[in-house]
Amino acid sequence: MFEVLSGTSETNSKAVDVTLVVTEFTYQGYPHSGKVWSGLLIFEASQVGAVVEAWNKWLKWGWGPKTACLILTGCTPGTLSVGLVLNVFYDGSEEEGRKAFKPFFEVSPRMDLTQVRPYVEQVLRFHSVLTLECIAQ
Numbered sequence: 001m002f003e004v005l006s007g008t009s010e011t012n013s014k015a016v017d018v019t020l021v022v023t024e025f026t027y028q029g030y031p032h033s034g035k036v037w038s039g040l041l042i043f044e045a046s047q048v049g050a051v052v053e054a055w056n057k058w059l060k061w062g063w064g065p066k067t068a069c070l071i072l073t074g075c076t077p078g079t080l081s082v083g084l085v086l087n088v089f090y091d092g093s094e095e096e097g098r099k100a101f102k103p104f105f106e107v108s109p110r111m112d113l114t115q116v117r118p119y120v121e122q123v124l125r126f127h128s129v130l131t132l133e134c135i136a137q
Contacts, residue, residue, distance in 0.1 A: 035119065
C-alpha cells in the first residue's frame with residue numbers, strides 16, 4: 001500500500017484507485033504559556049483593492065511560521081455596509097506583529113481591534129471572531 005501511495009511501485013505509471021478508511025485519529029497538543037498579538041482589522045468595501053495588494057505584499061515578506069491571517073467579509077460596525085475583516089495573529093510582541101502586518105496598516109483600517117493577549121484567550125475567541133460577536137463587546 002505504501003509503495004502505491006508514494007509512487008515507488010511498478011504501478012506508478014498506471015491509474016490506481018485507492019480508498020483509505022480512517023479508523024483512528026490522534027491529535028497532539030502542545031502547551032503555549034506565552035502571549036500573542038492578535039485581533040481584528042476592519043476595512044471598508046472601498047478598500048478591497050488596497051487590501052488585496054497588501055495581502056500580496058504580506059505573502060511575499062510578512063507571512064511566516066509565527067503569523068496567521070484569515071480574511072472574512074462582514075458588516076463594518078456602525079454602518080452595516082459590507083467590508084473586510086482580517087483576523088491577524090502573531091506569536092510574539094505587538095511591535096513584531098505590527099511590523100509583520102505592516103502592509104495592512106498602510107491601508108489604514110477603519111478599526112484596529114488588535115491587542116496582546118494570552119494564547120489561550122485567542123483560541124477561545126476564535127468562534128466569536130467568526131460570528132463577529134466580539135465587535136459588539
